[in-house]
Amino acid sequence: MRRKLVVGNWKMHGSRPVNAQLLSALVGARPYGCDVAVCVPFPYLSETAVALTGSDLRWGSQDCSAHEQGAFTGEVSAGMLAEFGCRYAIVGHSERRQFHQEGDQLVADKAKAALGKGVTPIVCVGETLAQREAGDTEAVVKRQLSAVIHTLAHCAGEMVVAYEPVWAIGTGRTATPEQAQAVHALLRAQLLAATPRASEMKILYGGSVKPDNAATLFSQVDIDGGLIGGASLKAADFIAICRAAG
Numbered sequence: 674m675r676r677k678l679v680v681g682n683w684k685m686h687g688s689r690p691v692n693a694q695l696l697s698a699l700v701g702a703r704p705y706g707c708d709v710a711v712c713v714p715f716p717y718l719s720e721t722a723v724a725l726t727g728s729d730l731r732w733g734s735q736d737c738s739a740h741e742q743g744a745f746t747g748e749v750s751a752g753m754l755a756e757f758g759c760r761y762a763i764v765g766h767s768e769r770r771q772f773h774q775e776g777d778q779l780v781a782d783k784a785k786a787a788l789g790k791g792v793t794p795i796v797c798v799g800e801t802l803a804q805r806e807a808g809d810t811e812a813v814v815k816r817q818l819s820a821v822i823h824t825l826a827h828c829a830g831e832m833v834v835a836y837e838p839v840w841a842i843g844t845g846r847t848a849t850p851e852q853a854q855a856v857h858a859l860l861r862a863q864l865l866a867a868t869p870r871a872s873e874m875k876i877l878y879g880g881s882v883k884p885d886n887a888a889t890l891f892s893q894v895d896i897d898g899g900l901i902g903g904a905s906l907k908a909a910d911f912i913a914i915c916r917a918a919g
């Protein structure tokens with residue numbers, strides 16, 4: 674039985690006083706019965722680490738450079754993330770793919786850079802609405818995952834995968850549990866063909882997960898938790914989602 678994992682993706686939200694309140698509410702509501710983490714904007718990593726140290730909550734970033742160091746203005750390396758105690762780094766979020774033109778190979782290189790420093794990459798895959806309507810969902814997510822599997826090679830079993838249909842992110846339109854499970858099963862099969870560890874690997878679902886739909890999504894056999902955007906900014910909602918996974 675895989676232990677569930679719920680990860681908050683704060684995106685570019687927050688402020689120091691608001692974060693302090695949110696983090697202290699999350700710490701105060703333990704235990705959850707599942708693994709819980711928050712992926713925060715880079716400047717808040719330090720205070721997040723202070724707020725969560727001593728609890729079993731983990732933290733991470735929303736991106737990670739593919740490079741180890743050098744003249745890459747604005748980028749943050751995996752080594753720096755490790756220095757701040759990051760357990761996770763989200764890579765290949767659809768907002769990075771869409772607004773920063775990140776391709777499959779760059780995402781794979783970022784995942785490799787993270788793993789190289791002991792930071793677990795949460796690799797996001799997912800199709801757009803046009804791709805779903807064209808019947809291309811399977812081809813798209815398989816192509817996205819295959820680049821990472823190939824690049825990580827024998828370490829592929831160490832990543833976390835997140836299936837996030839682009840049409841469900843921030844739209845209030847969630848994939849039905851059956852639609853999500855169908856894609857998760859495809860991804861699991863692809864992982865199984867690549868690594869003996871596939872049956873232990875976590876595949877998270879993301880895209881408009883809320884307290885009222887979390888339990889049914891998480892009850893699907895290949896859904897091992899969630900990557901939560903909007904609802905991770907409200908303590909009560911995020912706590913309810915974590916409880917639904919526990």
Ligand code: PGA
Pocket residue numbers: 682837841842843844845879880881882900901902903904
């Ligand atoms: P959402 O975002 O929960 O606001 O849809 C999920 C994500 O983008 O990770």
